[in-house]
Amino acid sequence: MKNQEEELPPDIKDWSKDQVKEWALKLDGVDDHIAEILFQQDINGPSLLLLEIEDFRGMGVTFGPAKLIKHARDEKVKFKKEEPTSSTNQPVCRKPYPFCRYHDTYRYMENSILDITESGASDLIEPCHEYKAFINTTDETKMSKFTAEVIRFAAACMNSRTNGTIHFGIGDTPDFIHGEVLGVAVGDKEAYAKELKSAIDSHFEHKHKQAAQICIKPPRFVEVLKKIMTSTDKCVIEVDIVPDSRSVKKTFTTL
Structure with a gap:
């Protein structure tokens, strides 16, 4: 883990481009300049959900980090779908x-x-x-x-x-x-x-x-x-x- 965790909205679709950058900065195996690329390309939560490997490559992200980012995104989406409905103060x-x-x-x-x-x-x-x-x-x-x-x-x-x-x-x-x-x-x-x-x-x-x-x-x-x-x-x-x-x-x- 590279940085200390900051609280992010539970749904990726609610993330701003700043929050996408902060999330990417915390991913192991993803260099800081990759997070900066996402920021410069105005990648927010809704657009992050649409990205495929080819899209990352088109932005200049090499194959390895692209796979890591996509996997981390997909895992978070999967966990979100599996979560029972609960209030923000109630543990899942x-x-x-x-x-x-x-x-x-x-x-x-x-x-x-x-x-x-x-x-x-x-x-x-x-x-x-x-x-x-x-x-x-x-x-x-x-x-x-x-x-x-x-x-x-x-x-x-x-x-x-x-x-x-x-x-x-x-x-x-x-x-x-x-x-x-x-x-x-x-x-x-x-x-x-x-x-x-x-x-x-x-x-x-x-x-x-x-x-x-x-x-x-x-x-x-x-x-x-x-x-x-x-x-x-x-x-x-x-x-x-x-x-x-x-x-x-x-x-x-x-x-």
């Missing part, structure tokens, strides 16, 4: 990432609200959810807190034969709105997967380790976007628990 509610999926084109918007409340065990099919803001953790304690919370949640799900997802970077009362998307700054994503696998080996009894490795899925990292569709450089970390009846036959205890 969104569905969680599809359960036990990894490759869907799905992102969260910062400060939106997941419309699934935290719940305890219900049945094997409908996932329960648990939210962790995952703030006030140091680099030294972040990984141990992550693995400890996943192991605790996973053991509860497996013992109750209930699907579940634990979310890190989602707020809860009283400090935040319940289900509020906050995001977490993640450095080495592979480290989370490795540490979780190691934690499973060290926390479950030997006879349960294989089943636990099957039931506890690898971490999923869901990108968090700002309202203007640029990255916050944060994500929500999610771990799905799937206690398949073929794997879960006994009560699980952790060491």
